[in-house]
Amino acid sequence: MRQKSIAVIIVAAGKGERVSTDGVPDPKQYRLVAGVPVLSRTAQAFLEHPAVSQVLVVIHPDHAERYAALDLAHPNLMSRVIGGPTRQASVLEGLKTLAPLRPDLVLIQDAARPFVTPALIDNVITALDQHEGALPALPVTDTIKRTLDGQLVATTEDRSQLAAAQTPQGFRFSPIFSAHMRATTIRRPFTDDAEIAEWAGLSVALVPGDRNNIKITHPDDFARAERIIHGDNPVETRIGTGFDVHQFEPGDAVWLGGVKIPHHARLKGHSDADVALHALTDAILGAIGEGDIGVHFPPSDMQWKGVASVVFLKHAGELVAKAGGRIVNLDVTIVCEAPRIVPHVPAMREVIAQTLGIAISRIAIKATTNEQLGFIGREEGMVAMASASIEMPRGD
Template identity: 45%
Template sequence: MTDSAPLSSGSVAVVLLAGGVGARAGFGRPKQLVPIGGKSVLRWSLDAFAAHPAIGAGVLVGDDDVVAAAGPLPASWTTAAPGIERQQSVANALGALADWSDDAILLVHDAARPGVSAAVIDRLLAAVAEGAVAATPTLPVPDTLITEVDGVAGDVTDRSRIARVQTPQAFRLGALRRAHAGAGDEAATDDAQLVRRLGHAVATVPGDARLHKLTYADDLIILSALLGGGKAAMRTAVGMGYDVHRLVPGKPMWIGGIEIEHSHGLEGHSDADVALHALTDAILGALADGDIGDHFPPSDPQWRGAASWRFLAFAAERVAKRGGRIAHVDLTIIAEAPKIGPHRAAIRARLSEILAISIETISVKATTTERLGFTGRREGIAAQAIATLELPEN
């Protein structure tokens, strides 16, 4: 194998890693499927690689649900199963490229970085074509760096010798194969580290701020701005929702996305989560996008017994597709029983997961009607919600 073999059209393959669950983001679904600007985080990378003329094939590493949700794959792409760790996922993808020459160039990219640009791909390919065995994009560290122990600031670290590493990373395929074959049980957070262990230098090329990684829920706001292309100013929109469901014996009680032990449950076509229904209507109202019955009619048997978090997640996705964000939600549950107070923290946490927003922007309250009316007689439970959105100006 010649590590400095020249680059030719179609001699580049891509491994796109989409096997993680993204637990730290708290989205309640794989973070690579969260929408930004009308398409999923994963689709941003797929489209960028598909549009590059030098790329001849690719391997999408993800489970069956992720692969199905990704949509049509580019021509000459295949799939591979994810491993428990990132390293195993890459190894599985290398197996799918067994018929590719060691001289080929391989790009390895984390799907959680949707802002792939042709310019970064070109810089990486040029570095490897000019003789580097491996190359990685990096960005300088703008902040002052310190050591910190038990909440006390320590010494300043010289940031001039530190850089932020991004993906995609580029490799001569043979070198990456040898690196993985010799890794054994030694773990690495990226493939460039494995190649360095073989004694190869890893070239660096200028990265791109748009390659910001989606790790936490607030990163979605940053990425929406970075990938939005300087869209128009935002406007505030407020929507209100209200819902009521009857209490009946012998059914599970779902309120706010969690199950609460109680003698009665709520009657309805779906799981009758009165709180999520009110909040879904509030978001749809702020979008001027109808109500929950328009999108999930009770006459449709497919929604019988459905989990109401799906309705709320749908409403949140409608916000993202409009290029907006959910700034704040305020939910009030009106019931004599069960007592909501002991479950308030769990409901807020669950709403944070479903809506992919910070828990600090979620208010959950409970009240009674002083034993007046149908809620006071314990015949049913009501909920009202207000959602505040930020949407692009038309």
């Protein structure tokens, strides 16, 4: 008997308007949970499932670079598709892309549900043997009130007949594709794909949902997601410190915090001699017990000659993520007589935030002089000190 081909559409085209960083919308699907982007966790759950044939991610047109930075790679992963102005339109774009492949079944998954389990996926697939559609759902435990004006209770619903829908929602491909195409002629919006299936007269079955299969929607949901991951293995806060010093040599600019600053000299070193990022990288490595830059990038190795120090910082951040950690905050102090640092601090914070995938609000950069004392006062070099606070799963 031929094995059914099963395709998955992951809807990741949201703009992140309900979650923001420093007042700027921050798409939740690209934010980190325990050091790993939400979308990466969601995609991996389906890419690793043995019954899934193809996985297609539908993204917002403004997020192409952010998606590429996830560096997802798997034989079953298709090239991403640009979504539409609504979730319904984005799903339809995914269905149109899959149509030439003629899969037997399609599962439609919210990108912001990163905790879908193999068992939940199996249950949805199994239900499609008997029904044209299926979705996981949880019984409603709260008493539900209906109001007509938003102020007064009109009636109390029978909660025994209510269920809270989750994803993945699964369907036989041809019927749901046809239903979605027909739904484009209807002016009212549909809240999910199961509603479109119901409207089209398809039979949609319920399978037991999972309490941990949460949809990350609001800022507080990220804290809950961290608790789901760590479970009974609570986190502990670790502190690392870093210190670096470089002398000046003839040149026309210095690299500090990943930013090139014009100056009458440059810092001497094997790499770009970014004293701020060197100290910060050492602080992060120290917090997770991974030595220092010299261990990972030996100065005797010529491949690191002149390399940008953001490479070192990115590596340290990846080690944090691999260990299941989360960067809480970073603090850097730069000590020099010149050049002036303060005008460049916003750009430095932006570089560090982008490199590590954390909010700018978690990064502090300060500058001070040495009151013309010592080698710093004589402008022979500069010093940077850094500290890193990192939450890690509690081990031995």
